[in-house]
Amino acid sequence: MTIDEQYMQRCLQLAALGAGHVAPNPLVGAVLVHDGRIIGEGYHQQYGQPHAEVNCLASVQPQDQQLIAESTMYVSLEPCAHFGKTPPCADRLITEKVKRVVIACRDSYAAVDGKGITKLQAAGIDVTLGVLEKEALQLNRRFFTYHQQQRPYILLKWAQSADGYIGETEKQVAISNAISNRLVHRWRSEEAAIMVGTNTAIIDNPKLNNRYWFGPSPLRVVIDKQLRIPATHHLLKDEQPTFIVNCLLQKVQGNKEWIQLKDDHHFLRQLLQALHSRGIQSVLVEGGRQLLQSLIDAQLWDEARIITNTALLLGHGVAAPTLKNATRTDASFQQEKDSIQIFYRHTTA
Ligand code: AOF
Ligand code: ZN
Numbered sequence: 001m002t003i004d005e006q007y008m009q010r011c012l013q014l015a016a017l018g019a020g021h022v023a024p025n026p027l028v029g030a031v032l033v034h035d036g037r038i039i040g041e042g043y044h045q046q047y048g049q050p051h052a053e054v055n056c057l058a059s060v061q062p063q064d065q066q067l068i069a070e071s072t073m074y075v076s077l078e079p080c081a082h083f084g085k086t087p088p089c090a091d092r093l094i095t096e097k098v099k100r101v102v103i104a105c106r107d108s109y110a111a112v113d114g115k116g117i118t119k120l121q122a123a124g125i126d127v128t129l130g131v132l133e134k135e136a137l138q139l140n141r142r143f144f145t146y147h148q149q150q151r152p153y154i155l156l157k158w159a160q161s162a163d164g165y166i167g168e169t170e171k172q173v174a175i176s177n178a179i180s181n182r183l184v185h186r187w188r189s190e191e192a193a194i195m196v197g198t199n200t201a202i203i204d205n206p207k208l209n210n211r212y213w214f215g216p217s218p219l220r221v222v223i224d225k226q227l228r229i230p231a232t233h234h235l236l237k238d239e240q241p242t243f244i245v246n247c248l249l250q251k252v253q254g255n256k257e258w259i260q261l262k263d264d265h266h267f268l269r270q271l272l273q274a275l276h277s278r279g280i281q282s283v284l285v286e287g288g289r290q291l292l293q294s295l296i297d298a299q300l301w302d303e304a305r306i307i308t309n310t311a312l313l314l315g316h317g318v319a320a321p322t323l324k325n326a327t328r329t330d331a332s333f334q335q336e337k338d339s340i341q342i343f344y345r346h347t348t349a
Pocket of ligand 2: 051088
């Protein structure tokens with residue numbers, strides 16, 4: 001690792017400390033270095049609160065303040081150029097007369113999108129872009145997918161038996177163990193929304209909330225084109241924000257919204273557009289097979305988390321979806337009899 005990469009690595013560590021507190025903003029960390037010594041550190045801690053660079057400058061001790069103008073600011077995202085909830089960080093770095101700014105990646109949010117870098121350079125600051133860029137893009141993959149592809153980041157999740165079945169046709173089957181189920185609730189707490197298709201909603205009558213982990217429950221999204229889900233089912237009955245995506249009616253009632261889409265071959269695109277326009281940055285899709293496979297076939301997925309109970313043979317049932325263009329990551333691990341594998345979709349040139 002180069003020296004720049006080492007300081008940027010520290011920025012990424014700091015950025016990660018904001019997880020769970022800054023969404024839909026990105027996780028950002030910053031380090032201020034003078035002559036080989038870190039004189040300030042900060043990260044974006046809370047949505048609506050100061051950005052990483054500002055917290056980093058605020059941490060500089062009084063005796064080091066006269067060194068700021070001879071220092072390098074390392075930051076894991078392009079400093080912002082807009083007046084949002086806080087003033088532009090690029091302006092602040094210019095006022096502080098920081099000598100050099102090292103950035104991991106460009107901010108694809110339309111109000112910034114290169115303007116921060118342009119401002120810094122126009123003020124005569126030496127800017128280096130692209131240090132640990134891949135890692136920085138990975139850390140904020142939901143944010144970047146949302147802004148670059150105009151759709152939420154899509155995570156597919158299913159549990160399958162050792163012989164590749166995800167359940168029976170008519171009834172719910174327990175496949176993963178209690179520890180994996182807790183992990184799934186943690187995953188739920190980390191995403192903006194959770195989504196299932198009609199059959200899963202009707203057969204499983206899921207609650208789709210986060211009961212076994214800390215933190216919030218995601219917004220629930222269910223596809224129910226012909227409004228077949230009984231009103232007594234959890235998804236319609238529970239006091240929890242829910243979108244019912246359908247082809248018959250558009251209305252808002254309490255914390256439920258019925259979103260009406262056209263029943264054509266652009267249905268999934270329309271659905272993702274509807275979520276995007278409502279600011280949903282990520283969606284965890286928990287089934288069933290039909291919805292999962294249609295997202296895979298349309299290449300509308302980013303990450304898949306598959307739990308395989310290696311000790312369970314069902315012999316028959318609903319076959320697991322088949323991934324395409326998937327790369328298995330080394331984030332895979334084993335939990336008792338459950339093997340948990342994480343895949344990313346790779347784009348073919
Ligand atoms: C930075 N440093 O630490 C972060 C940035 O509403 P605001 O004012 O908080 O602005 C949010 C936007 O600012 C967000 O969408 C992203 O583009 C950028 N986030 N920028 O310079 C930071 N968190
Ligand atoms: Zn900023």
